[in-house]
Amino acid sequence: MATILEFTLPADEFPLGSVFETLPDVTVTMERLLPQASLIVPYFWVRGGQPEDIESDFEAHPGVNSIDLIDSVEDEYLMRAEWDQEYAGVLNTLADDDITVLSAVGTKDGWDFEVRGESREKISEFRTTCQEDGIPIEITAVHALLPIQGNGYELTDTQREALVLAYERGYFDSPREASLEDVAEELGITQQSLSSRLRRGHRRLIGGTLITP
Structure with a gap:
């Protein structure tokens, strides 16, 4: 695996x-x-x-x-x-x-x-x-690395955790309710680690939901 x-x-x-x-x-x-x-x-x-x-x-x-x-x-x-x-x-x-x-x-x-x-x-x-x-x-x-919810895309546990927390804290809102630094601090990781997890998570979600095989 x-x-x-x-x-x-x-x-x-x-x-x-x-x-x-x-x-x-x-x-x-x-x-x-x-x-x-x-x-x-x-x-x-x-x-x-x-x-x-x-x-x-x-x-x-x-x-x-x-x-x-x-x-x-x-x-x-x-x-x-x-x-x-x-x-x-x-x-x-x-x-x-x-x-x-x-x-x-x-x-x-x-x-x-x-x-x-x-x-x-x-x-x-x-x-x-x-x-x-x-x-x-x-x-x-x-x-x-496992598929989630039976879909054809894959997220790691840490990517899913980062995406969900960023969403819940308002990182994706406009204007933003939380900064990258805020979310990273709550997760106990660096801002560059968080940025990497969000970017990889976005790529896999888009590849599994918006892109036709």
């Missing part, structure tokens, strides 16, 4: 985290993770900085083979970086253990990951590998 793992990681324990040293106001959101032979190729959105500064900062990293600006939407920039596996850190572990990255959001305060393994055993293998390799992940949630 597919299993979801949520974990946090210190900012400097992830290759993309080098940008926070010189650009502390930047937020990085992973778009997708693609393993290729000797390369790990992450696509990511960056907000809070200028593309030339971001490119310059990443190019200074010894493990960067290349970095390119792919697209931009207002003040967010889609970028693509190729990293040598030697410097990829947790990216190598995720790829080697066949773990799918559902979301990853990073700030100077750290990274929040949501990943999926095809089974609980796969997730267990990933956790063991991280321990053996000294990758300091901190587990925040582990749960099976």
